[in-house]
Amino acid sequence: MSKWPIPHGMQAALDAARAAEAAGEVPIGAAVMQGDALIASAGNATRTPPDPTGHAEIRALRSAAEKLGQDRLADCDLYVTLEPCAMCAGAISHARIARLYYGASDPKGGAVEHGARIFEHPQCLHKPEVYSGMGESEAAEMLRAFFRGRR
Amino acid sequence: MSKWPIPHGMQAALDAARAAEAAGEVPIGAAVMQGDALIASAGNATRTPPDPTGHAEIRALRSAAEKLGQDRLADCDLYVTLEPCAMCAGAISHARIARLYYGASDPKGGAVEHGARIFEHPQCLHKPEVYSGMGESEAAEMLRAFFRGRR
Numbered sequence: 001m002s003k004w005p006i007p008h009g010m011q012a013a014l015d016a017a018r019a020a021e022a023a024g025e026v027p028i029g030a031a032v033m034q035g036d037a038l039i040a041s042a043g044n045a046t047r048t049p050p051d052p053t054g055h056a057e058i059r060a061l062r063s064a065a066e067k068l069g070q071d072r073l074a075d076c077d078l079y080v081t082l083e084p085c086a087m088c089a090g091a092i093s094h095a096r097i098a099r100l101y102y103g104a105s106d107p108k109g110g111a112v113e114h115g116a117r118i119f120e121h122p123q124c125l126h127k128p129e130v131y132s133g134m135g136e137s138e139a140a141e142m143l144r145a146f147f148r149g150r151r
Numbered sequence: 152m153s154k155w156p157i158p159h160g161m162q163a164a165l166d167a168a169r170a171a172e173a174a175g176e177v178p179i180g181a182a183v184m185q186g187d188a189l190i191a192s193a194g195n196a197t198r199t200p201p202d203p204t205g206h207a208e209i210r211a212l213r214s215a216a217e218k219l220g221q222d223r224l225a226d227c228d229l230y231v232t233l234e235p236c237a238m239c240a241g242a243i244s245h246a247r248i249a250r251l252y253y254g255a256s257d258p259k260g261g262a263v264e265h266g267a268r269i270f271e272h273p274q275c276l277h278k279p280e281v282y283s284g285m286g287e288s289e290a291a292e293m294l295r296a297f298f299r300g301r302r
Contacts, residue, residue, distance in 0.1 A: 116269050118262075124266070
C-alpha cells in the first residue's frame with residue numbers, strides 16, 4: 001500500500017516497468033514529464049534488440065529528446081522505479097533533468113545515494129533535485145517477484 | 152607525433168572523431184574491436200538528432216551489440232579518444248568490455264581516473280582492463296582546436 005497517492009509520472013514509470021516484464025525484460029520503468037504532460041515513458045529493453053545501454057532511463061531520455069527536438073531537457077522531470085545506476089545518473093545529468101524522482105533504493109547497483117554517487121563530484125556539471133521513496137513498495141515488489149521467478 | 156604506432160582500433164576512433172567534427176559535433180570518437188576485427192565505430196552525435204546520451208562510446212557499444220546480436224561484448228575491446236564520462240564508463244561496464252583504451256585524460260568530465268571513478272566501487276559489476284594515453288596528442292589537439300574555434 002502506498003503512503004500517498006502516486007503522481008502521474010511515477011504511475012507511468014510503474015506501467016512501463018510492468019510492460020517491460022511482460023516483454024521478458026527486467027521490470028524497471030521510467031517516464032519524462034514536462035509539467036503535467038507525459039513526454040515519454042520506457043521500460044528496460046536490453047535483450048530485444050540486444051542493447052547494453054537499454055535501461056529505462058536512457059530509453060525515456062532519448063525518446064523525450066527526440067520528441068521535444070532538444071538534447072537538453074531542463075524543464076523536464078524524470079520518474080524511475082529504481083535508483084539509477086552510474087550510466088543512467090550520468091545521462092540524467094547530461095540531459096539537465098530538473099527533478100529526479102525514484103522509487104526503490106538500489107544498494108547493489110545504484111549510483112545516486114550509493115557507490116559512485118554521480119551527482120556528488122565536481123565533474124558532475126548538472127545535479128538534479130533528487131526525491132526517493134515514491135512508489136517504492138510497488139517498484140521493489142515487482143523486482144523481487146521477477147528475480148524470485150528466475151531462481 | 153605519436154610515441155608508437157597507433158593501433159587499428161584507436162585509428163578508427165580518431166577517424167570517427169574527425170567525422171563527428173565535420174558534422175558539427177564535438178570531436179570525440181570510439182571503436183569496438185573483436186580481436187583484429189573492427190565491429191563498430193561512432194563519433195559524438197548529441198545534436199542531430201538531439202540525444203543527450205549520444206556520446207561516441209554509447210553509440211559504438213549500441214551498434215556493436217546490434218551487429219553481434221548480443222548485449223554483452225565480453226570478447227571485445229573499446230577504443231575512445233577521450234577518458235569516458237560517468238555515463239559511458241557505466242555503459243562500458245554493463246557491456247562487459249574486456250579492455251578499455253583511451254587517448255586523452257579528461258580532468259573536467261572524466262569518470263575513470265577522475266571524479267566518480269566508476270570502476271572503483273563495489274557496485275561496479277565489471278571492471279575492464281584500462282589503458283590510457285594512446286593517441287593522446289592527436290585526440291587532445293582535435294578537442295583543443297574545436298573549442299578554440301568556438302570561442
